[in-house]
Amino acid sequence: MTSTHHPHPTPDLFALSDVKGPVLRPGDDGYADEVTGFNLSALHTPDVVIGATGADDIVAAMRWATATSTPVAVQATGHGANFPITHGLLITTTRMTDVQIDPATRTATAAAGAKWRHVVDAAAPHGLAPLTGTSTDAGVVGYTLGGGLPVLGRTYGYAADLVHSFQVVTPDGALREVNRSTEPELFWALRGGKGNVGIVTQLTFDLLPLARILGGGIYCPGEHTEPLLRAWADWTRTVPNEMCSAFSLLRLPPIPQIPEPLRGGFWARVAIAWTGDTAEGERLLAPIRETAPVAVDMVEEMDHAAVDRIYMEPQDPLPARESCALLRDLTPDAIRTFLDQVGPDNPDCPLLLVEIRHMGGALSDPPTVEDAICARDAEYFLETVAVLAAPPAAEAVEQATTALQTAMAPYGTGRTMVNIHGTPGDEADRARAWTPEVYAHLQQAKSTYDPDNLLRYGHAVTPA
Template identity: 40%
Template sequence: MLDKESAADAPIRGRTLYPGDEGFEEACSGWLLTVEHRPAAIVVAADADDAAAAIRFAAETGYPVAVQSTGHGKSVPADGAVFIATGELRELSVDPRAGTARIGAGLRWGEVLAAAAEHGLAPLCGSSGQVGVMGYLTGGGLPLTARTYGFAADHVRSLDVVTADGLLRTVSPDQEPDLFWAVRGGKSNFGVVVAAEIELLPLRTIYGGELYYPGEDPRHAALVLGSYLSWAKEQPDEMSSSATLLRFPDAPQLPEELRGRSFVQVRVVYTGEGELGKRLVEPLRALGPEKDTCGAMPYAQITEIYQDPKNPVMAHLRSALLHELDAEAVEELVSFIDPSAPGGPFPGIELRHLGGALNRPPGRSHAVSTQGAAFHLWLRVPAPAEQADAARKAADQVLDRLRRWDTGAMLPGFLFDHDSAPERVRRAYTEADYRRLATLKAKYDPNHLFRINHNILPLSNGERTPS
């Protein structure tokens, strides 16, 4: 057990917390409540030096290191670890002339959105303004404008990362390019990223919103989903979109207009001229949505399209990368929201359309790829403690029935507790990229200090990567 006396030699400007201390539970909690951390000690870092001191202490004493900002991507319990909380690393500056921002690891995307918008600029954020910037960037970052601009990792100029030797390194295409490549996709396997410099886009407005279609009639739900899939194939790269299948329980805590109902929900984000965006969406409107919020909007409001939950949740999260979907896939998908089927748990099934810029080589290469997939599947199943096993079985059922369309690959930014084992982590990378990551892991973290994550095993000389 890590004791206060032995940790006192590490000079920390921020707070050091131990089990039983006030604020300990709050500091290691986070948005996703289905994974619980029980670290030996928490360092609430005030600066990069604090992260470096904590890492040096862990290296000297044999404790593993865990890192967390908002806890949206929790995957492995940080039991017995030195836990570095980066939420107070809140550096934020925008250079409007260069079109860049420097961002600390404690920021959330909503804060960067607001700061960039003051200068008519935009960061490549995802669906929630509450998500921490660094876990998103190092996981690759799948923006709402992904088909236009690619992964957010494409637009990272440099990273400040503290490696296992306790050194703070600024990595970029010109400074330690191998490590720069590895961290963008390899996440916390190579160190603790404390700050980043990113490119911003001169994007003030978009055309976007959501369309809700009633889904109680399976035939109508299949028509809507099939029509969306056909429509998506014809769209230019400026149009990014997704379809979500939802079935709500008949629960009194839900709004009356949702209670016991099913929906097919389509969301669109168009980065071109607004009038053309409106015309492109007309075929979706012709399907008769019950609700339509599509229109021109400031880019700073882009995360409002998805309305992701802001408060912590108990949910079982899974993901996959899928091939193109045919009529049989549509039939399988809509069966999950058929109100005549046995009830609960009720997975939310999102299909994010890929392609476009995601299929083009990035200007700054990294370890993230769709591996040629047409859609990203993301499952969210409510999982209160008494329904945890049922939630996992519900997610398994969805993935089992969609196995014919599963590419077998995944995105590193969407690996959660079920996918944290090394053999499943392997699926998030091409064979060549995984071998390169494992080789670099051996170089930068030979003692496997950073293993409380979706773990990449260090590759020894002559060793083969896991199959």
């Protein structure tokens, strides 16, 4: 079925007549809005997009895809949309935002399209909190499938560590209830293996009895980067697991969305989240505050519901280029290499954010139930984010990103985290998110549940 209006050949859509949500093709009203996610660098052009309203719609869509051998992708918020989806079927879950809180068991059940903000707001009246990442605008499911690196990770571990069960549609069209007992292989693959074995329609996970935290950022002028970074690296070797922190370099554009006096400046920041006694947290933080002149100090006791104030991530969609690497340690040589690449002597560095997160603590603990997360041996996590503009600027971003990652490779574990890996390359590049043993295990799981590789978009594993 082709026309100038619908340029890609698509099998008959009559089998999708039972879908309650919209079924759209290129050129249809609402198509562009339906396929657009938070990361505008990946412009999706699927042959068909289905706006799922519930698990039944996802089952119908998957059965149609299997019957027609149509590749499938899924999108909730599009924060991780680093890979453009061309042709095939895109299932969007933005209409599926239901969150149920059980205060007695301290658990939450979140539907496929729920954001962390939905969970935070539902849990807060009960004095409970989920393990969110640096932005509560991100989707619960995609974040958790990649393991989920929380703001409070050193204290409580990975978000995937708290999952009790999933409801998932596998490529055979079956709706499965998955936990450690009923479907142990699926339960393993869904915690850290991303969306390689099915489409999650909901998940249930533990909440934490956590109403208040000490958190925020300490901003120093960028020319003080070196002493602040060296002091922070030494400090991270002494702090308890209740202290979660990151060192960031921020080259902020002069745009109204960024508050004064940070707007348009180059800043070195230490962001912290502390779950212990507030006075003790302030005492621990004193050496950082004394290391360099502090221009802005946003650290304060806050409701956990205000967790977005710690990292102050962008709230509006933008075209972004991400990358990451897991580091074994921050040696003096590693710090010098880092500064040579992105420090104050590089005024034309095009990277908006370069961040080193302190790992260890509960993030290094072995999981209670085996999973596919392969970051437990890292002491630090290196991340870059840049905004992609016109081609010359995009080329500069790519060069700077590659140069930093190449220079820091000798200090790394050789692996990435799947959620922040960036645009997935060839199979060898995608495999860097896991150890060779875990990658081989994921390939076997893929062969079992998705032998035709219908779920081939994004950070996909190839069947064994």
